[in-house]
Amino acid sequence: MARTKTRVLLLATVAVAGLAVTGGSAAGQGTPAKSDAPPKAYSPPKTADGQPDISGMWEPGPGRPMEKERGGKPWQPPAGASGQNGAAYTFFPPGTQLPGGRSADRSAMIVDPADSIIPLQPWAVTRRDEIIEKQDKVEYLDPRVRCIQSGVPRANLPVFYNSYQFLQTPGHVIILYEWNHMTRDIPLDGRPHLPPQIRLANGDSRGHWEGNTLVVDVTNFTDDTWVVGHGAPPEGAPASAITTGHGVVHSDQLHVVERFTMTDKDTIRYEARIEDPKTFTRPWTFALEAFKRGKPDHQLFEYACHEGNRSNVLLSTGVDIEK
Amino acid sequence: MRTRSISSVAAALLAAAGLLYLSGETPSAQGQTRPIPRNADGKPNLQGMWQVVNAASWDLEAHSAEDGIPGGLSVVEGGTIPYLPAAVAKRNENRANRKTADPVGKCFIPGVPRVTYMPWPFQIIQTPKYMVMSYEFAHTQRIIYTDGSPHVDALDFWMGDSRARWEGDTLVVDVKDLNDKTWFDNAGNYHSDQLHVVERYSFIDADHLNYEATIEDAQVFSRPWKISMPIYRRLEPNLQVIEYDCVSYFWQKFIKPPTP
Numbered sequence: 001m002a003r004t005k006t007r008v009l010l011l012a013t014v015a016v017a018g019l020a021v022t023g024g025s026a027a028g029q030g031t032p033a034k035s036d037a038p039p040k041a042y043s044p045p046k047t048a049d050g051q052p053d054i055s056g057m058w059e060p061g062p063g064r065p066m067e068k069e070r071g072g073k074p075w076q077p078p079a080g081a082s083g084q085n086g087a088a089y090t091f092f093p094p095g096t097q098l099p100g101g102r103s104a105d106r107s108a109m110i111v112d113p114a115d116s117i118i119p120l121q122p123w124a125v126t127r128r129d130e131i132i133e134k135q136d137k138v139e140y141l142d143p144r145v146r147c148i149q150s151g152v153p154r155a156n157l158p159v160f161y162n163s164y165q166f167l168q169t170p171g172h173v174i175i176l177y178e179w180n181h182m183t184r185d186i187p188l189d190g191r192p193h194l195p196p197q198i199r200l201a202n203g204d205s206r207g208h209w210e211g212n213t214l215v216v217d218v219t220n221f222t223d224d225t226w227v228v229g230h231g232a233p234p235e236g237a238p239a240s241a242i243t244t245g246h247g248v249v250h251s252d253q254l255h256v257v258e259r260f261t262m263t264d265k266d267t268i269r270y271e272a273r274i275e276d277p278k279t280f281t282r283p284w285t286f287a288l289e290a291f292k293r294g295k296p297d298h299q300l301f302e303y304a305c306h307e308g309n310r311s312n313v314l315l316s317t318g319v320d321i322e323k
Numbered sequence: 324m325r326t327r328s329i330s331s332v333a334a335a336l337l338a339a340a341g342l343l344y345l346s347g348e349t350p351s352a353q354g355q356t357r358p359i360p361r362n363a364d365g366k367p368n369l370q371g372m373w374q375v376v377n378a379a380s381w382d383l384e385a386h387s388a389e390d391g392i393p394g395g396l397s398v399v400e401g402g403t404i405p406y407l408p409a410a411v412a413k414r415n416e417n418r419a420n421r422k423t424a425d426p427v428g429k430c431f432i433p434g435v436p437r438v439t440y441m442p443w444p445f446q447i448i449q450t451p452k453y454m455v456m457s458y459e460f461a462h463t464q465r466i467i468y469t470d471g472s473p474h475v476d477a478l479d480f481w482m483g484d485s486r487a488r489w490e491g492d493t494l495v496v497d498v499k500d501l502n503d504k505t506w507f508d509n510a511g512n513y514h515s516d517q518l519h520v521v522e523r524y525s526f527i528d529a530d531h532l533n534y535e536a537t538i539e540d541a542q543v544f545s546r547p548w549k550i551s552m553p554i555y556r557r558l559e560p561n562l563q564v565i566e567y568d569c570v571s572y573f574w575q576k577f578i579k580p581p582t583p
Contacts (some may be wrong), residue, residue: 048363073528117345127390138577138578139578139579146570146571146574147570148568148570148571148574149462149566165453165466167448167450167453167455168450169370169448169449169450172448174448174455176455176464176466180462181432181462181463181464182462182464183455183457183462183464183564185446185457185563185564186449187563191561194563194565198565200565200566201566201568201571202566202570203346224571233363250360296461299466299475301478301480302432302480302481302482304481305568305570306430306431306461306481306573307431307432307481316577317574317576321429321431
């Protein structure tokens with residue numbers, strides 16, 4: 001009865017592959033972000049109820065660094081760094097073929113503020129440094145390594161182990177995420193947000209179309225996800241060198257405005273404006289080509305994250321979920 | 324001119340159905356029997372929030388109440404599950420250890436059909452080629468293909484692989500590729516990875532579905548058997564999926580939240 005096992009997430013995959021397509025490389029120098037340019041004019045066909053048709057199978061777009069180095073100085077791992085400790089530098093060496101590719105454009109995704117640095121409040125900087133220093137302790141584990149839903153906008157950052165299906169019904173856009181079987185139903189009828197007492201990991205989404213751009217207002221978040229963030233940083237790397245957004249926490253005041261715009265028939269530009277006065281000194285915005293058209297016969301497979309997370313849970317809590 | 328008048332009636336009906344499809348809502352007309360909602364293509368429209376209200380998730384068979392467990396009638400046709408004699412012992416062992424051994428207690432994806440009658444609501448989203456069932460429990464997701472595509476081969480899934488077709492007004496979902504790690508209920512009723520489930524969803528009226536699941540697993544049962552129960556529409560306006568993020572509650576037992 002040796003059948004192929006469910007496509008589950010193994011610990012090794014989580015730990016090492018926590019590293020995303022967005023890359024852990026301390027790049028981020030150089031040219032201004034290209035996504036800063038306004039979206040190109042492209043008019044997709046319309047659905048039966050008159051929405052721009054954004055439906056279909058989508059795969060992660062090419063990855064880029066989230067922000068610039070805080071110290072302004074690139075850091076290189078010690079010679080011989082390998083495995084998880086060197087993951088950010090060795091797991092995806094330049095030239096590695098990834099589903100969405102690794103963008104040749106190594107500019108930071110943050111388009112506002114102009115310095116491309118996440119405007120963290122002092123306590124959030126301290127928290128982030130702690131997370132990077134103590135990342136293997138249970139209190140500091142990346143929530144996604146614990147198989148908590150990724151939150152928004154993090155859900156839309158390219159990682160090679162995710163893909164997406166967009167559906168449209170009259171008055172709704174639905175986004176299905178392969179990673180951790182997440183579903184977002186975005187009503188477009190102007191109904192109010194849920195009452196503030198109700199908190200959701202992926203927040204509460206309300207959308208509308210502005211021309212060909214889907215604008216989604218997301219509130220009612222919990223405070224136990226990360227805003228952005230990718231990858232286990234290499235051991236010994238100073239927090240100031242990490243450009244993936246790793247360890248950027250938020251409060252329950254988080255408010256995200258997302259903008260999905262097709263720039264050609266195979267590309268969705270994604271922009272997120274992030275506001276949380278408890279955590280950030282000002283709102284900030286990043287943008288990237290987050291979604292590339294998948295093959296028509298692409299299917300989302302079940303991503304049983306927690307169910308396959310036995311070793312990680314055992315290591316962190318002493319509990320064997322298979323007993 | 325008779326033909327023309329019939330076709331204009333048909334056109335009007337079609338337009339009305341189209342409007343219904345566009346609104347995505349069930350028309351409300353209190354005190355009257357509302358028609359089954361249908362899409363422009365004539366197929367029943369199952370969209371909405373639904374929930375089973377019974378004790379099947381604790382035990383498919385008739386059982387008394389116990390501490391924390393509601394009593395309930397059997398949902399199994401004929402009353403009892405036809406185990407092979409050699410397969411009963413494992414069910415009994417499961418049952419004896421139910422407090423710690425139930426996979427759902429570890430926040431594992433519940434499998435099919437159990438996910439349907441968990442005591443949480445779920446949403447059905449319907450397009451011509453795909454139905455999505457989005458369950459509150461552990462944000463479990465099913466993508467059900469109604470485009471005639473075949474099952475995937477050689478993989479096992481906690482929720483199986485669902486391919487559906489319409490038989491008249493009944494949605495018939497064929498579920499294969501299930502693993503052997505889920506239970507049918509908290510009472511330890513179980514299956515092997517040879518499980519094959521055929522679900523049938525059909526409207527009783529605009530706000531009630533009849534749900535049937537035929538269960539076949541020659542390694543564990545002496546013959547195919549069937550469960551059935553109503554599914555109730557949740558009528559609260561603007562109700563939406565409010566995820567029960569089981570895994571985060573699991574981890575909270577081990578993590579002291581930081582104080583910002």
